[in-house]
Amino acid sequence: MLKFVFKRLLLFVPTVLAISIVTFVLIQLPPGDYISVYALQLESSGQEASEQLLSALRQRYGLDQPIYVQYFKWMGNILLHGDFGHSMQWNRPVGDLIWERIGWTFTISIATLIFTWIVAFPIGVYSATHQYSFLDYLFSFIGFVGQGIPDFLLALVLMWIGYSTFGLEVGGLFSEAYRNAAWSWNKFVDLLRHLWVPVIVLGISGTAALIRTMRANLLDELRKPYVVTARAKGMKEWQLIWKYPVRVALNPFVSSMAYVLPGLVSGTTIISVVLSLPTTGPMQIRSLMSQDMYLAGSFFLLLSSLTVLGTLISDMLLAWVDPRIRLE
Amino acid sequence: MSITTPRPAPTVAPDKPQARKDLQGERLYTASQWRLMWWRFQQHKLAVVSIVILLIAYLIALFCEFVAPYDPNRFSPRWVLAPPMRLHFIDAEGQFHLRPFVYGYKSSRNPETLAMVVVPDETLAFPIKFFVRGDPYEMWGRFATDRHLVGIEPGAASRDQMLFLLGADEMGRDLLSRILYGARISLSIGLGGVFLSLILGIILGGISGYVGGTADIIIQRIIEFLRSLPAIPLWLTLGAALPPSWPPLRIYFGITIILSLIGWTGLARVVRGRFMALREEDFILAARLANASRMRIILRHMVPSFTSHLIASLTLSVPAMILSETSLSFLGLGLQPPIVSWGVLLQGAQNLRAVVLAPWLLLPGLFVVIVVLAFNFAGDGLRDAADPYAI
Numbered sequence: 001m002l003k004f005v006f007k008r009l010l011l012f013v014p015t016v017l018a019i020s021i022v023t024f025v026l027i028q029l030p031p032g033d034y035i036s037v038y039a040l041q042l043e044s045s046g047q048e049a050s051e052q053l054l055s056a057l058r059q060r061y062g063l064d065q066p067i068y069v070q071y072f073k074w075m076g077n078i079l080l081h082g083d084f085g086h087s088m089q090w091n092r093p094v095g096d097l098i099w100e101r102i103g104w105t106f107t108i109s110i111a112t113l114i115f116t117w118i119v120a121f122p123i124g125v126y127s128a129t130h131q132y133s134f135l136d137y138l139f140s141f142i143g144f145v146g147q148g149i150p151d152f153l154l155a156l157v158l159m160w161i162g163y164s165t166f167g168l169e170v171g172g173l174f175s176e177a178y179r180n181a182a183w184s185w186n187k188f189v190d191l192l193r194h195l196w197v198p199v200i201v202l203g204i205s206g207t208a209a210l211i212r213t214m215r216a217n218l219l220d221e222l223r224k225p226y227v228v229t230a231r232a233k234g235m236k237e238w239q240l241i242w243k244y245p246v247r248v249a250l251n252p253f254v255s256s257m258a259y260v261l262p263g264l265v266s267g268t269t270i271i272s273v274v275l276s277l278p279t280t281g282p283m284q285i286r287s288l289m290s291q292d293m294y295l296a297g298s299f300f301l302l303l304s305s306l307t308v309l310g311t312l313i314s315d316m317l318l319a320w321v322d323p324r325i326r327l328e
Numbered sequence: 329m330s331i332t333t334p335r336p337a338p339t340v341a342p343d344k345p346q347a348r349k350d351l352q353g354e355r356l357y358t359a360s361q362w363r364l365m366w367w368r369f370q371q372h373k374l375a376v377v378s379i380v381i382l383l384i385a386y387l388i389a390l391f392c393e394f395v396a397p398y399d400p401n402r403f404s405p406r407w408v409l410a411p412p413m414r415l416h417f418i419d420a421e422g423q424f425h426l427r428p429f430v431y432g433y434k435s436s437r438n439p440e441t442l443a444m445v446v447v448p449d450e451t452l453a454f455p456i457k458f459f460v461r462g463d464p465y466e467m468w469g470r471f472a473t474d475r476h477l478v479g480i481e482p483g484a485a486s487r488d489q490m491l492f493l494l495g496a497d498e499m500g501r502d503l504l505s506r507i508l509y510g511a512r513i514s515l516s517i518g519l520g521g522v523f524l525s526l527i528l529g530i531i532l533g534g535i536s537g538y539v540g541g542t543a544d545i546i547i548q549r550i551i552e553f554l555r556s557l558p559a560i561p562l563w564l565t566l567g568a569a570l571p572p573s574w575p576p577l578r579i580y581f582g583i584t585i586i587l588s589l590i591g592w593t594g595l596a597r598v599v600r601g602r603f604m605a606l607r608e609e610d611f612i613l614a615a616r617l618a619n620a621s622r623m624r625i626i627l628r629h630m631v632p633s634f635t636s637h638l639i640a641s642l643t644l645s646v647p648a649m650i651l652s653e654t655s656l657s658f659l660g661l662g663l664q665p666p667i668v669s670w671g672v673l674l675q676g677a678q679n680l681r682a683v684v685l686a687p688w689l690l691l692p693g694l695f696v697v698i699v700v701l702a703f704n705f706a707g708d709g710l711r712d713a714a715d716p717y718a719i
Binding site: 030145289 | 651661701
């Protein structure tokens with residue numbers, strides 16, 4: 001087990017390094033830089049953007065240096081000082097901006113992950129043990145539709161239904177009264193009343209996928225001879241199913257961590273814009289559009305590294321749950 | 329897969345109950361692989377229906393100038409946010425008409441909010457007609473005509489009346505026409521992206537699976553790396569990298585390339601898996617012993633054996649492309665107006681206020697859902713049919 005963990009950790013470092021290089025190339029791809037965007041803004045508001053001012057700004061942010069120097073400076077500061085650079089648009093350190101918001105991204109993602117498991121697990125088992133029953137068909141149908149709807153569209157429809165039939169303003173995470181209030185029980189309840197929309201919207205496609213894998217895996221297991229043997233020996237059906245086949249079919253739940261979590265983090269980006277949630281998504285999109293490169297780059301770097309980390313954790317969990325993988 | 333038919337399969341298409349009965353008979357053993365697949369595919373009713381829906385959707389996309397009642401850019405300030413028109417069969421006198429008709433619109437002021445609203449005008453009834461004359465267009469830039477599939481013929485007195493079967497947008501443009509034109513962009517971008525992914529996937533997956541060794545390890549690492557990048561932030565970053573000064577057509581191709589940049593990894597895995605499995609088959613060994621060249625083995629013996637699997641995975645990867653384009657354009661990082669795509673149309677429904685005021689602006693989303701579901705079901709059916717020898 002230790003050797004396995006060590007091997008995976010060893011692979012983790014070069015991957016993240018490669019990601020950081022790709023990130024830096026990506027954020028340099030758009031023509032021009034933040035200063036040229038800033039000059040355009042100045043001009044459109046009627047102010048003169050002198051060459052002198054622009055080159056002074058470029059010098060201040062180090063944009064006049066060769067690209068590899070910029071990269072090493074940026075990475076060096078991240079690794080040595082935990083400093084992600086300076087956001088030119090907000091005129092604040094990138095780190096502060098991100099930490100303010102990334103907590104909400106993770107709250108929503110993890111709440112969705114828990115929702116997905118709680119819903120998908122019993123339904124998957126039921127669908128497999130009651131194959132071709134009415135509820136099985138119903139869940140499959142909901143699952144298919146859930147996978148076909150783009151999540152921002154689902155968010156819009158839920159918002160519209162909530163508003164037109166219940167008179168609810170479902171956007172945001174808090175009502176007006178609690179937005180700036182200190183934490184209290186009432187504020188928490190208020191949060192829960194708003195949280196369900198993004199959780200359902202984000203969770204539905206993951207839930208559908210998980211139900212399908214759980215159902216397929218369990219169906220494969222149920223046909224195996226050991227199940228027949230246990231049944232022939234007179235074991236209670238309920239006990240039999242939960243004790244053996246379900247445990248074997250549980251693997252996809254663990255490995256789903258690897259793709260569900262990053263998928264959720266990605267997914268929140270889009271629906272946060274629609275539901276005006278205080279997550280990293282809207283800020284990330286704005287920083288991309290205004291070429292605020294350190295902010296945009298740090299977002300991408302963090303999200304990608306977390307994805308790789310998620311895969312790593314799920315691999316380890318999988319190895320812990322299933323000895324066959326460990327021994328390979 | 330390597331089963332050869334002793335005699336050609338019957339060319340007469342069997343009628344359905346006959347076909348099922350024959351599945352147990354001798355014809356099952358003499359049928360060609362593709363015929364077996366067709367039989368298997370027919371059993372998946374939902375997939376057959378989905379294929380028909382997709383065919384219709386692509387036909388509409390192909391002939392959208394003719395099918396759409398109006399030019400997508402024709403705007404009229406009088407009909408801003410006009411609601412969808414209702415089709416009537418019974419007129420005000422209670423008389424029944426076999427040909428449905430719609431009431432014209434008039435602008436009036438809401439007595440409470442004093443805002444201008446568009447309401448039906450029951451004094452104006454226009455029957456729905458086929459092949460009416462309307463906005464002139466050039467079919468595929470060649471045939472100039474002004475015939476449209478459906479429309480109304482307002483008289484000289486009410487020249488500015490329009491047919492709004494799905495309502496109008498915030499500039500008084502016909503939403504139905506815009507959705508039909510949007511189908512051309514949204515549906516083709518999915519196919520284009522998948523086609524590019526297919527080329528990359530077959531080349532790299534093929535090398536990886538057939539050559540093996542170091543090449544396989546390198547390509548596998550690249551695929552793993554690309555897959556570890558979160559898709560949506562990557563698309564957003566790349567989408568933002570497209571210069572806004574580009575002409576619309578180049579942006580369109582740029583988006584297609586961006587979408588296929590990640591899409592190919594999935595296909596490469598499928599191709600690699602099939603290659604690895606097929607490499608060990610007896611008929612490949614036989615071909616190698618018969619001194620067939622490597623290219624011949626790949627193209628003549630291996631590719632035909634996994635075409636069916638490939639088609640199924642292709643069908644299943646189109647909807648992901650369509651959804652990505654829609655999301656990107658919705659956020660304003662993909663296609664931009666004046667291009668009309670479903671994602672661009674949904675930009676109009678970006679906030680709650682717009683949706684509450686004009687819920688029909690969400691309708692392009694319905695078309696996205698229908699097409700995506702149809703692709704999913706069709707792909708499901710094709711995947712089952714791809715291996716007709718399985719039980």
